[in-house]
Amino acid sequence: MAQKYITYNNLLTLLDELGKDYEVYTPVKKGEQRFYRKYAEPADDIVIGEVRPFEPLKAFFSPAREKVADGFKPDIPHSENKPFAIVGVKACDIKGLKVQDHVFVDHDYQDPFYIKMRSQNLIISADCTCSIDTCFCLALGTKPFPQEEFDINLSKVDDGFVAESGSEKGDELIARCSRLFTETGEYVLSKKETQRRRVTREVEENIKKNDVPAQERLGGVIDKNYESDMWKDEAKTCVECGACNTVCPTCHCFLLYDQKNEERMARFRMWDSCMVKDFARVAGGANPRPRLWERLRNRFEKKFDFFPKTADMYACTGCGRCISACPAKIDIRKVLKRLANAS
Amino acid sequence: MHHDIENPYRPIETEVIEVITETPNIKTLRLRPKERISFVAGQFIELTVPGVGEAPFTPSSRPAEKDIMEVTIMKVGKVTERIHQLNKGDIVGLRGPLGKGYPIDSFKGKEILVVGGGCGLAPLRSLMYELFDRITDFKRVYYRAGCKTAKDFLYKEEIGGWAKRPDLDLRLTVDEGGSGWQENVGVVTTIMDGIQMDYASGIAVVCGPPIAMKFATKKLLELGFKDENIYLSMEKNMSCGIGKCGHCRIGTYYACKDGPVFTYAQIKNFPNIWD
Ligand code: SF4
Ligand code: FES
Numbered sequence: 001m002a003q004k005y006i007t008y009n010n011l012l013t014l015l016d017e018l019g020k021d022y023e024v025y026t027p028v029k030k031g032e033q034r035f036y037r038k039y040a041e042p043a044d045d046i047v048i049g050e051v052r053p054f055e056p057l058k059a060f061f062s063p064a065r066e067k068v069a070d071g072f073k074p075d076i077p078h079s080e081n082k083p084f085a086i087v088g089v090k091a092c093d094i095k096g097l098k099v100q101d102h103v104f105v106d107h108d109y110q111d112p113f114y115i116k117m118r119s120q121n122l123i124i125s126a127d128c129t130c131s132i133d134t135c136f137c138l139a140l141g142t143k144p145f146p147q148e149e150f151d152i153n154l155s156k157v158d159d160g161f162v163a164e165s166g167s168e169k170g171d172e173l174i175a176r177c178s179r180l181f182t183e184t185g186e187y188v189l190s191k192k193e194t195q196r197r198r199v200t201r202e203v204e205e206n207i208k209k210n211d212v213p214a215q216e217r218l219g220g221v222i223d224k225n226y227e228s229d230m231w232k233d234e235a236k237t238c239v240e241c242g243a244c245n246t247v248c249p250t251c252h253c254f255l256l257y258d259q260k261n262e263e264r265m266a267r268f269r270m271w272d273s274c275m276v277k278d279f280a281r282v283a284g285g286a287n288p289r290p291r292l293w294e295r296l297r298n299r300f301e302k303k304f305d306f307f308p309k310t311a312d313m314y315a316c317t318g319c320g321r322c323i324s325a326c327p328a329k330i331d332i333r334k335v336l337k338r339l340a341n342a343s
Numbered sequence: 344m345h346h347d348i349e350n351p352y353r354p355i356e357t358e359v360i361e362v363i364t365e366t367p368n369i370k371t372l373r374l375r376p377k378e379r380i381s382f383v384a385g386q387f388i389e390l391t392v393p394g395v396g397e398a399p400f401t402p403s404s405r406p407a408e409k410d411i412m413e414v415t416i417m418k419v420g421k422v423t424e425r426i427h428q429l430n431k432g433d434i435v436g437l438r439g440p441l442g443k444g445y446p447i448d449s450f451k452g453k454e455i456l457v458v459g460g461g462c463g464l465a466p467l468r469s470l471m472y473e474l475f476d477r478i479t480d481f482k483r484v485y486y487r488a489g490c491k492t493a494k495d496f497l498y499k500e501e502i503g504g505w506a507k508r509p510d511l512d513l514r515l516t517v518d519e520g521g522s523g524w525q526e527n528v529g530v531v532t533t534i535m536d537g538i539q540m541d542y543a544s545g546i547a548v549v550c551g552p553p554i555a556m557k558f559a560t561k562k563l564l565e566l567g568f569k570d571e572n573i574y575l576s577m578e579k580n581m582s583c584g585i586g587k588c589g590h591c592r593i594g595t596y597y598a599c600k601d602g603p604v605f606t607y608a609q610i611k612n613f614p615n616i617w618d
Contacts, residue, residue, distance in 0.1 A: 068350070068352040068353070069350060069352045069353035069354070070353075072353065072354060072355065072356035072377075072436060073353065074349065074350060074353060075350065076350050103586075103587060104587060107586060107587075108585075108586060108600055109351060109585035109586060109587070109600065110348050111348075111351070111585075111587055112348040112349070112350060112351075115348065226614060252587070252589060253588055253589030253590065254583070254587070254588045254589070255582065255588070256352065256397060256582050256583060256588065257396070258391065258393070258394065258395065258396045258397065259394070260394055260395075261393075261394050262393050262394030262395070263393075263394070264393070264394075265354070265391065265393040265394070265436060267352055267353070267391075267397075269352070269588075272588070272589070272590075274589065279580070279590065280579070280580050280590060280591075280592075281580060282578055282579065282580045283398055283419050283420040283422070283423060283580075284417075284419045284420075284552075284578075285419070286553060286578075286618070287618075288579075288615060288618040289618075302589075302592065305595075306592065306594075306595055309595045310595050
């Protein structure tokens with residue numbers, strides 16, 4: 001699909017158009033953070049570009065709390081909500097979606113709830129136009145601009161965007177709203193590339209400054225450091241809040257929870273945290289990971305040992321959310337550095 | 344396009360048709376699911392008490408019996424406590440069967456040593472029924488079981504009946520003897536010696552509390568069983584049962600879908616498998 005140009009005002013018209021079929025979300029900026037907000041009308045705080053929002057994209061595909069069974073009825077509990085059109089999605093979150101896809105779609109068993117969201121939702125992603133200190137996507141092999149899994153990707157150039165379709169849905173949307181798009185010229189395309197190079201360089205500098213190892217250096221590091229004292233050391237300040245899991249775009253674990261009403265069976269699933277003591281405890285009381293440092297090690301083992309061995313990818317996107325979210329200042333970059341440097 | 348995927352989280356409505364008290368803290372429920380469920384020994388199910396929650400159990404009944412399933416349940420937590428209050432006629436929910444059971448076809452023509460302890464005798468009963476149903480397929484079946492005391496022994500009378508079978512070599516033990524116990528006293532490994540079988544080609548099936556499995560496995564290895572011929576039932580905190588919720592990971596596997604039955608060869612290199 002050839003690339004088109006869309007002005008900011010036309011993009012807003014496109015969002016209105018999308019509002020007929022979707023619940024549209026865009027990132028907005030509050031202070032130094034970005035959050036997703038339901039789009040209603042043009043507003044000054046909307047930012048399409050910049051860096052990833054506070055919340056991980058997974059919230060749109062497997063909500064923090066969701067009903068998964070209603071009585072003994074075989075059907076999938078039905079929701080009246082329109083599907084989501086999520087605008088301004090970042091490349092790191094798309095990598096997160098690939099991990100989630102592996103768990104819920106490309107596996108021995110399929111999850112009908114996730115699959116429904118995945119097939120109905122629309123993703124309008126956007127290149128990062130800057131980086132923040134915690135960004136290290138490139139170390140995990142993700143470039144700061146989306147290259148796959150989007151319906152339309154936007155690259156900000158001047159007062160508008162270069163729009164590239166990445167799916168049939170994207171093609172159709174651009175065709176249907178062709179009046180909102182114009183042709184691109186060499187000028188905008190080269191500006192797009194220049195910007196991509198500039199942001200890539202910024203992230204490279206981040207990685208260098210923080211001495212984050214590239215993923216090529218992470219092979220086998222968990223096995224090698226399994227008995228290391230570093231886990232106790234790193235976990236010293238952890239308060240077991242689970243924030244690292246909640247904000248992580250790849251963490252997928254959940255808890256099945258039944259409504260406390262004996263007359264009416266209703267089952268929900270809620271995000272769960274492997275940092276919490278009872279996560280792996282069996283009913284009889286045995287707990288394979290009673291100590292906090294064992295659970296911290298387990299979190300890294302899942303991301304940097306289990307996933308590469310079973311899904312051929314690290315379950316880390318380099319988004320840096322866990323660094324910002326952790327009240328104990330546990331820094332994944334530092335842990336990875338220690339892992340890679342120990343021999 | 345994907346709308347024909349069944350909801351993997353909804354339980355099937357199931358009637359409790361009988362409650363059997365086995366020991367002071369163990370009961371067996373006879374269950375009749377409203378939809379037919381067929382399982383192989385070693386697979387597990389999730390049992391829902393409406394309004395309370397769900398917990399994993401391994402059926403203890405004859406897999407060939409297709410309309411009824413029995414589950415033997417020890418009172419250990421919130422859900423099992425509520426299960427122990429269930430009566431005939433109550434409605435519960437059932438999901439499954441889940442996971443992989445024993446690959447019995449691959450045991451054909453071989454000698455099989457079944458080693459069980461405590462609550463592990465429940466899933467093993469289901470296996471024994473399946474072995475009995477096709478006993479001539481196997482060269483010889485050996486059964487070695489132990490419990491803490493005679494009064495904790497599951498299915499005492501039934502197992503007593505098996506002792507008379509000419510096609511089964513059976514020995515029982517209790518950790519603490521007394522009150523008329525006639526057989527061996529000691530942990531289960533004390534009755535694993537002196538079996539006249541070819542260990543190197545034999546199949547071993549072990550099910551019981553982790554500590555018992557650990558020592559039984561050690562013993563089997565000393566006797567000369569091969570890693571890939573030792574089948575273990577790994578108890579983990581199973582919830583979703585389909586490899587999604589993340590609770591039951593063991594190394595590079597999920598116990599719920601890749602197990603709960605694993606060979607020792609599959610898991611021996613993972614750290615802390617017995618914890
Ligand atoms: S966010 Fe930090 S303090 Fe909270 S559980 Fe994770 S590592 Fe521990
Ligand atoms: S029980 Fe959910 S992953 Fe195994």
